[in-house]
Amino acid sequence: MVDLEIREIGDGDADAVASLWERCGLTRPWNDPRADIVFAHASDNAAILGGWIGTALTASVMVGHDGHRGTVYYVSVDPEQQGAGLGRALMDAAESWLRERGVWKLNLMVRASNQSVIDFYRSLGYETEERVNMSKWLDPSRRPDRKD
Numbered sequence: 314m315v316d317l318e319i320r321e322i323g324d325g326d327a328d329a330v331a332s333l334w335e336r337c338g339l340t341r342p343w344n345d346p347r348a349d350i351v352f353a354h355a356s357d358n359a360a361i362l363g364g365w366i367g368t369a370l371t372a373s374v375m376v377g378h379d380g381h382r383g384t385v386y387y388v389s390v391d392p393e394q395q396g397a398g399l400g401r402a403l404m405d406a407a408e409s410w411l412r413e414r415g416v417w418k419l420n421l422m423v424r425a426s427n428q429s430v431i432d433f434y435r436s437l438g439y440e441t442e443e444r445v446n447m448s449k450w451l452d453p454s455r456r457p458d459r460k461d
């Protein structure tokens with residue numbers, strides 16, 4: 314596997330992170346990734362970990378906890394580097410970040426139609442739990458037409 318250096322992103326990395334998420338198909342027209350990056354970066358309970366190959370930001374994950382469970386969002390590996398173990402290394406780092414903060418369970422969401430990503434998480438030891446995922450827009454003005 315190539316040498317991936319994983320560390321928390323710095324203030325100047327937001328554009329590179331947003332660009333990576335776009336290349337990985339994780340952004341939506343109605344959702345500004347930079348606002349998500351600023352919000353997580355400023356939080357004590359969340360971080361965005363980046364994975365660099367040399368100076369190239371090649372992978373990233375937003376990890377955080379709510380005082381009870383941990384979660385991850387925006388798990389991403391540059392399309393040109395996928396399938397080489399970087400996603401596993403990134404998730405290992407996110408799990409360590411949570412363990413270091415006393416969190417003992419990670420819950421994550423995947424669209425039911427995204428079978429390849431479900432298979433990725435399964436190979437990392439994640440199990441499907443029968444739950445209904447519910448949500449409410451606390452600021453209705455931010456609600457897009459679509460619900461995802």
Ligand SMILES: CC(C)(COP(=O)(O)OP(=O)(O)OC[C@H]1O[C@@H](n2cnc3c(N)ncnc32)[C@H](O)[C@@H]1OP(=O)(O)O)[C@@H](O)C(=O)NCCC(=O)NCCS
Binds near residue numbers: 337390422424
């Ligand atoms: C999902 C993603 C992060 C995986 O990263 P990756 O670097 O390609 O994954 P890895 O090479 O580390 O694979 C880790 C394990 O998952 C398995 N895996 C990965 N993709 C798989 C697939 N499509 N089907 C079956 N298994 C898969 C690998 O075989 C490997 O298992 P092994 O270590 O036992 O051999 C990457 O494909 C990606 O960025 N996708 C686009 C963004 C996305 O959809 N993110 C998820 C948002 S919820």
